[in-house]
Amino acid sequence: MAEDVYDVVVIGAGPAGATAALQLGRKGYQVALVDRAAFPRPVTCAGWLSIKVEPLLAELALPAKKFLGSPFRDVTLFNADLTKTAKPRFESSAGYLVDRASFDHALIKAAVQHGVTFFQSSAVTDVRLKERSVEVTLANAKRITSRLLLLASGRGSELLDRIGFPRQSGGNPLWTAQAEAIGINSVAAGLKGPASDAANTAKAEPQVGVVLGLDGGGSFGLLCTSKDRVSVNVNWAGARERAIPLLVGLCKAAFGNRAVPVDLSKQAESAELVRCPASAALDMDSHVAKHTLLIGDAGGFISAASNEGIYPAMWSAKIAAQVIDAALQSDFSQDELMTFDSLWRTQMADHLRSPHTDIRFLLPLIFHNQPMADRMGAAFFFGENL
Numbered sequence: 001m002a003e004d005v006y007d008v009v010v011i012g013a014g015p016a017g018a019t020a021a022l023q024l025g026r027k028g029y030q031v032a033l034v035d036r037a038a039f040p041r042p043v044t045c046a047g048w049l050s051i052k053v054e055p056l057l058a059e060l061a062l063p064a065k066k067f068l069g070s071p072f073r074d075v076t077l078f079n080a081d082l083t084k085t086a087k088p089r090f091e092s093s094a095g096y097l098v099d100r101a102s103f104d105h106a107l108i109k110a111a112v113q114h115g116v117t118f119f120q121s122s123a124v125t126d127v128r129l130k131e132r133s134v135e136v137t138l139a140n141a142k143r144i145t146s147r148l149l150l151l152a153s154g155r156g157s158e159l160l161d162r163i164g165f166p167r168q169s170g171g172n173p174l175w176t177a178q179a180e181a182i183g184i185n186s187v188a189a190g191l192k193g194p195a196s197d198a199a200n201t202a203k204a205e206p207q208v209g210v211v212l213g214l215d216g217g218g219s220f221g222l223l224c225t226s227k228d229r230v231s232v233n234v235n236w237a238g239a240r241e242r243a244i245p246l247l248v249g250l251c252k253a254a255f256g257n258r259a260v261p262v263d264l265s266k267q268a269e270s271a272e273l274v275r276c277p278a279s280a281a282l283d284m285d286s287h288v289a290k291h292t293l294l295i296g297d298a299g300g301f302i303s304a305a306s307n308e309g310i311y312p313a314m315w316s317a318k319i320a321a322q323v324i325d326a327a328l329q330s331d332f333s334q335d336e337l338m339t340f341d342s343l344w345r346t347q348m349a350d351h352l353r354s355p356h357t358d359i360r361f362l363l364p365l366i367f368h369n370q371p372m373a374d375r376m377g378a379a380f381f382f383g384e385n386l
């Protein structure tokens, strides 16, 4: 059996794993990045990223324009039946809408350019944490050995059990489902009636709508329209069986109220329903195991207010890469790894936490009071407290 030796093995090449691999590759470490998928791989995702990602991309020397396209500032907040609207104001832009398959692939390509060895179509079947090293076995029986391991294998990863991390208890778990259409301009061109205005604006700047208070509380919908894609998704804190009917209803209401240019209710009927461990990172005792750090969705780094996971995944990866850098230079690498828990909590906990306020009492204000709408926009898109 062939065996390769690296400084770090990163399992999972989503935004978390690729960001960490890129950062470590830039520092000259021998990094193996492993994923079971063949890239570019499809991902069900609305693809919005907070504008806060810009400094992170700059640190990685990735040009924001090339990686993210044009930012959006056109955000509409809706009440649950879409009869009321408010427009939060932002100092600059609110964020970006990206195509996830291309975005993830671009990050990996940047990592490879910095010397990272990428094993795609390579499922990890076994991980052994030995006394002085980590041994990772791939589905083709190839073995990779490294000093340290970064686990970035995404939501619900079975590898957590193997390494001894507890399964996420859930924080404020949400049911998430999404309906989408790609290449909507051609679809939209054929539209008549109320949605045609929205169809025209779809050619310009991306638009994002947030439907608040779906359950009278923290559940919400997201409506995203960019020049070549439209998506509607629900993030639902209630009973599982209500999530898909809710998505179907939201698709119809969003189309009927001109909030999106196409009726996605048919796609919604067969949408995949997934449980997102929103803010579960906050409930975990530790993201550190022997020779190992846990980042991204696998570690529950998801914002409770907005279910945003891409930027928190990259942020946790950035902190982890700094810790790994220090650990690789230290005679006491495990002691260095242990600093990850306090570092991410200090920097990220406020961003991940749900707003301290019960949103039910604020909802009526948001549609009549501009400063409240602004604060709601900042809470959702920038993780600020309400």
Ligand SMILES: Cc1cc2nc3c(=O)[nH]c(=O)nc-3n(C[C@H](O)[C@H](O)[C@H](O)COP(=O)(O)OP(=O)(O)OC[C@H]3O[C@@H](n4cnc5c(N)ncnc54)[C@H](O)[C@@H]3O)c2cc1C
Pocket (backbone or CB within 6 Å): 011, 012, 013, 014, 015, 016, 017, 034, 035, 036, 037, 044, 045, 046, 047, 048, 049, 122, 123, 124, 125, 152, 153, 154, 155, 157, 159, 176, 177, 178, 233, 274, 276, 295, 296, 297, 298, 302, 307, 308, 309, 310, 311, 313
């Ligand atoms: C419907 C929906 C819409 C969403 N919309 C948004 C949004 O608009 N904005 C936002 O910020 N977030 C959104 N999210 C969340 C976002 O998609 C995730 O937070 C993000 O993908 C996390 O990145 P990651 O790198 O941690 O994990 P992932 O992107 O899931 O990557 C994990 C990788 O690990 C690989 N892997 C897993 N197991 C193994 C194994 N055994 N061997 C090898 N490889 C393995 C997988 O193939 C995968 O490529 C959405 C989620 C859902 C479900």
